[in-house]
Amino acid sequence: MEERRLWTPSDERIKRANITRYMSAIGKQDEDYNKLWNWSVSSIEDFWRSIWEYFKVRSSESYSVILSSRKMPGARWFVGSKLNYAEHFFLSNREGEAIVYLDEMGNRRSISWGQLRKSVFSLANSMREIGIKKGDRVAGYLSNVPEAVICMLASASIGAIWSCCSTDFGVQSVLDRFKQINPKILFYSESYSYNGKLIGTADNAEKIASSLGIGNVYSIGQDGTGSFSDLLEKSCSFEFEQLPFEHPLWILYSSGTTGLPKPIVHSHGGILLEHLKVLSLHNDIHDGDLFFWYTSTGWMMWNYLVSGLILGSRILLYDGNPFYPDGYRMWEIAEKEGITFFGTSAPYIHTCKKKKLEPGKVFGLRKLEGIGSTGSPLTKEGFDWVYSGVKEDVWLASMSGGTDVCTGFVGGCPILPVYSGEIQCRCLGAKVEAFDENGRSVVEQVGELVITEPMPSMPVFFWNDDGTRYMESYFSVYPGVWRHGDWIMINKRGGCVIYGRSDSTIKRMGARIGTSEIYRAVESVDEVLDSLAVDVPDAEGNPRLVLFVLLASELDERIKEKIRDAVREKLSPRFVPDVIIRVREIPKTLNGKKLEIPVKKVLMGVELEKALNIGSVANPDAVAEIREIAKEGIFKSIGKGGSGI
Numbered sequence: 001m002e003e004r005r006l007w008t009p010s011d012e013r014i015k016r017a018n019i020t021r022y023m024s025a026i027g028k029q030d031e032d033y034n035k036l037w038n039w040s041v042s043s044i045e046d047f048w049r050s051i052w053e054y055f056k057v058r059s060s061e062s063y064s065v066i067l068s069s070r071k072m073p074g075a076r077w078f079v080g081s082k083l084n085y086a087e088h089f090f091l092s093n094r095e096g097e098a099i100v101y102l103d104e105m106g107n108r109r110s111i112s113w114g115q116l117r118k119s120v121f122s123l124a125n126s127m128r129e130i131g132i133k134k135g136d137r138v139a140g141y142l143s144n145v146p147e148a149v150i151c152m153l154a155s156a157s158i159g160a161i162w163s164c165c166s167t168d169f170g171v172q173s174v175l176d177r178f179k180q181i182n183p184k185i186l187f188y189s190e191s192y193s194y195n196g197k198l199i200g201t202a203d204n205a206e207k208i209a210s211s212l213g214i215g216n217v218y219s220i221g222q223d224g225t226g227s228f229s230d231l232l233e234k235s236c237s238f239e240f241e242q243l244p245f246e247h248p249l250w251i252l253y254s255s256g257t258t259g260l261p262k263p264i265v266h267s268h269g270g271i272l273l274e275h276l277k278v279l280s281l282h283n284d285i286h287d288g289d290l291f292f293w294y295t296s297t298g299w300m301m302w303n304y305l306v307s308g309l310i311l312g313s314r315i316l317l318y319d320g321n322p323f324y325p326d327g328y329r330m331w332e333i334a335e336k337e338g339i340t341f342f343g344t345s346a347p348y349i350h351t352c353k354k355k356k357l358e359p360g361k362v363f364g365l366r367k368l369e370g371i372g373s374t375g376s377p378l379t380k381e382g383f384d385w386v387y388s389g390v391k392e393d394v395w396l397a398s399m400s401g402g403t404d405v406c407t408g409f410v411g412g413c414p415i416l417p418v419y420s421g422e423i424q425c426r427c428l429g430a431k432v433e434a435f436d437e438n439g440r441s442v443v444e445q446v447g448e449l450v451i452t453e454p455m456p457s458m459p460v461f462f463w464n465d466d467g468t469r470y471m472e473s474y475f476s477v478y479p480g481v482w483r484h485g486d487w488i489m490i491n492k493r494g495g496c497v498i499y500g501r502s503d504s505t506i507k508r509m510g511a512r513i514g515t516s517e518i519y520r521a522v523e524s525v526d527e528v529l530d531s532l533a534v535d536v537p538d539a540e541g542n543p544r545l546v547l548f549v550l551l552a553s554e555l556d557e558r559i560k561e562k563i564r565d566a567v568r569e570k571l572s573p574r575f576v577p578d579v580i581i582r583v584r585e586i587p588k589t590l591n592g593k594k595l596e597i598p599v600k601k602v603l604m605g606v607e608l609e610k611a612l613n614i615g616s617v618a619n620p621d622a623v624a625e626i627r628e629i630a631k632e633g634i635f636k637s638i639g640k641g642g643s644g645i
Contacts, residue, residue, distance in 0.1 A: 003419040003495075006387050007395060017414040019281040026050050033416055033425060034494050041431035044070070044453055048077070048273060048429060055276045058091060059083040060242040067454070072480055073470060075454035077245055078269055084240040085249050085268040086156035088310050090117050097314050099146045100290070102333060103222065104193045104320030111146045116153075116309075121238035123154035126231035130216055132185055134159030134241055137251070139183035139214070141174060141205055142297050143167045143192035144319040147220045147228060149306050151187045156249055156268070159241035163251040163263075166298030167192045167199075169590060171207050173615040177253050178212055180263050181463050185216040190226055195321050222319075245269030246460050252300055252403050255589040256616040262473065263463035266406055267456075274407050274429075274457035275307035282427055283341060283372065283397060284414040287312030293343030293372065294322055294330065299591050300403040301343065301374065322348060331359035331390075338367040345375035346382060346398075347592060353385040354529060360390045370395045374408065375592060377498045377516040380421035381524060398423045400498045402484065404474070405457045409449070409484070410496040422495040430455055432496070434488050439478055446489045446514070448502055451482035458482070487514040504596035506535045506545060508574045515596060518547075521570035525562045527551050530586045533577065534600040546603065546634060547577035548586060548626070555582035579634050585622035592618070599623075603630045 014020055023029050028036055040047040045066040063081035068074075099111040111119075132138065138155040142148040142164055155162040163181055165174045167189050188205035191198050202219070209217045219226035246267045253261035279285045291308040292315070295301040308315050316337060322330050322344075334342050352359075359365065371386055371394055378398045386396050397412020400423060409432050413425045426432040434447030441447075462470050477483045487499035499514025506513050515533050522531045530550040538544050549555065549563070564576045587595040598612035608627050614620055 003422055005417050006383060006420055007393070007418040009395065009415055009417070013395075014415045018284050018286065019413065019415055022054055022281055025054055033413055037426055037428055037494065040428040041453055044429065044431075048456060051273055051277050051429075052078070055273075055280070057083065057272065057276075058087060063245070070454060072454050072482060073458070073467075073475065075458075077273075077454075077456045079245070081245045081269065082242040083245065083269055083272070084157065084159075084243055085272045086120070086153045087240040088272060089153060090120075092312065094312060098309060099149060100314060100316045100337060101144075101146050102316070102318050102337075104196060104324050107222070109146065109224065111149075116146075116150065118236050119150045119232050120153045120157060121236045122232040122234045123150055124157040124238060125234040125236075127154060127160065127185070128158055129234070130185075132158065132160050132216075134243070135248075136160045136185075137181045137183040138162050139178050139181075139186045139212075140164035140297065141167060141169075141186065141188040141201065141208060142220065143189040143222075144295070144297055144302070144317045145189060145220065145222065145224070146317060147187070147224055148297050148302075149309075149317075151228075152250070152303075152306065157238070157240050159243050159247060161248045161251060161265075164297045164302075166296035166590075167201050167204075168194070168296065168618075169298060170615065171204050171211075173590065174204075174208050175211055176256060176613065176615050177261055177263070178208065180260065181251055183212065183214060185218075186212070186214045187218050187220060187228060190219050190221050192222070193320050195324055243268050248460065250303065251463055252303070252406060254403060255591060255593060256613050259613055261613075261616065262469065264404060264459045265461050265463055267460045270456035270458070270460070271303075271307070271406060272310075274405070274455065275304065276310065277429060278407050278411065278427060279304075279308055280311055282399075282408070282411045282413060284370065284395075284412075285311050285313045285341060289313040289340040290316055290338055290367075291341050291343075292316040292318070292334070292339045294318060294345065294348065295343075300406045303406055305343070323351070327352065327355045327357045328359060328362060331357075331363055331365070334359075334368055335363035335365055340367055341370040341372065342368060343372035343374075345592065346373050346378040347376060349373055349378060349382045349385065350523065352389065353381060354523075358389045365391055365394075368394060370397055370412070370414070372412070373398045374400060376594075377500060377514075378421075379516075379520040379523075381520070383418070383420045383422075400486065400496075404459060404484070405455060407457055409451065410488070410498070419495060422491075422497055424496075425494050426490070426496065432488070432490070434490050435478065435481075435483075443490055443492060446487050446499055448477075449484045449486040449488040449498075450478060451484065501596065504534070504600070506533060506575065508535070508543065508545065513571065513575060515594075517571060518567065518575060521566045522547065522549065522563055524570065525559070525566050527553055527559050528563065532586045532594050532596060532599060534596055534603065536600055536603045544578040545575065546579045546581070548581050548583045548599075550584075550586050551582055555580065581629060581634065583622065583625055583629075585619045585625070587622040587626060588618045589616055590618045595623070599626055602626050603634065605630070 061082040063078040065079040068076040094113040399408035399411030401408035431453040500516035601611035
């Protein structure tokens with residue numbers, strides 16, 4: 001059935017889109033998007049060369065080969081070139097604001113382009129003076145303040161390797177990450193605000209530095225003061241370290257729910273090319289825009305947001321709870337500051353819908369042109385709310401990718417229409433396919449999301465890994481093909497639907513389904529605020545679907561039946577939950593992802609310590625509650641038919 005079209009770009013919007021200019025520049029102005037995508041993934045060397053040339057990448061030494069081979073892993077890009085990611089932030093002598101910072105209390109600071117340049121160069125000189133050199137790791141334990149951007153860019157400028165954890169990470173969570181990389185210097189925020197409270201972090205920072213044996217430790221206040229500011233007094237004359245294309249830029253981390261987080265290393269050249277492509281051609285970020293994504297420094301979307309500066313846009317950093325003091329806080333900022341592209345997560349949009357917010361009736365939002373959504377699948381209801389509750393004439397760019405590549409595999413395109421519940425396209429240069437159970441590429445059918453050609457922003461390696469962990473993570477199922485671990489359906493027009501993690505699939509009576517579809521049905525019930533579903537065997541080995549729900553009220557038989565009816569009507573009677581349990585919280589990672597696999601393990605009797613890494617959990621009490629439920633025996637009150645409890 002044809003999905004409902006929610007938005008169609010105007011002729012004027014298409015004309016001024018960055019991708020339209022790009023297509024004209026490479027002589028493909030008469031092609032449609034799907035033809036462009038096919039060219040980008042079949043002639044990948046030509047495509048990435050066009051990105052290099054179109055965006056005028058600056059390199060001190062030119063490349064001899066665009067791509068060494070298409071073998072994965074092991075593909076090397078732009079062999080022989082030398083460049084610096086951070087240098088591309090300062091190729092133009094821009095004036096005016098570069099960074100806008102806001103916190104929960106309404107405090108506002110801005111950093112001009114001139115101040116940003118001076119601060120980055122001064123800090124880089126100071127870091128060199130205290131002995132930080134190319135290849136050393138620089139750690140941040142930072143809230144979302146402008147100084148975090150300065151620290152990251154200064155590190156990249158001298159060839160040091162940046163790695164950051166958000167201040168809402170506990171000490172052990174930080175150590176689980178930083179102990180793997182042995183940083184030489186630590187920058188930390190003295191405090192951060194959340195839910196109207198100012199939370200100090202100096203004690204945590206001291207414990208982290210002591211455990212890691214770091215002598216160079218610098219504090220940063222919310223107003224930019226602190227010992228860090230003493231490093232900004234050095235001379236501003238500066239030369240960027242010229243580095244091989246694959247030189248490490250930063251280290252990001254997987255969620256680490258079942259073991260130590262994987263330290264994922266990205267390269268200067270790979271991230272530069274990918275972010276130029278995706279932010280310009282897929283997010284349509286222009287010079288002078290105000291680009292925002294609600295994120296913390298511990299999520300890859302922070303790195304993604306910062307790269308918007310390369311295109312000349314201003315970026316907005318917000319530190320705090322997006323619903324404090326009320327649900328309209330972010331939309332009020334969008335109105336007052338004139339945000340042009342508003343990035344957020346699917347759970348945020350779903351929560352706005354649940355709260356029945358209507359920001360479009362409260363604010364004009366005249367400058368708002370695009371809304372980005374990522375983090376988890378955005379439901380049709382979420383799509384519909386954006387157009388009914390926010391703005392009719394707004395481009396909704398839903399995207400899906402991962403920390404692994406610090407970008408999206410599938411995402412938005414400003415010259416294509418938006419259909420309800422559907423990601424617009426596969427991104428240029430990303431050969432995304434859906435594999436069936438036999439490893440065959442399929443269309444109009446749910447399959448494993450795979451990447452069958454290399455991309456420049458794929459990790460160059462994992463830190464302290466001999467290649468074994470890297471291979472196991474992506475290439476153990478389909479040799480030479482990247483398996484990402486998501487279910488995807490690609491339709492005939494090139495649109496995509498993500499159905500959640502493939503390793504948390506629910507299988508019932510010969511049919512399988514992604515958990516996102518279950519959540520969409522369950523959370524359509526007004527009383528349900530959040531949910532988590534797992535499939536586990538009972539004592540006799542029969543598969544049972546267990547549903548945990550977060551409710552606004554008590555769980556009674558009326559609500560249970562509403563949930564069952566919603567699943568029957570929207571999905572199938574075979575996916576009606578056998579057990580429905582109310583919990584105080586839904587267990588999630590520090591980045592807000594539901595802990596389906598660890599919860600399943602706990603319910604099956606695996607010891608908590610072996611089922612997950614508790615340091616990766618945002619709400620450990622929620623996991624403890626699941627453990628107590630498991631001890632009580634969740635199947636004791638149901639028969640083979642499954643009546644629920």
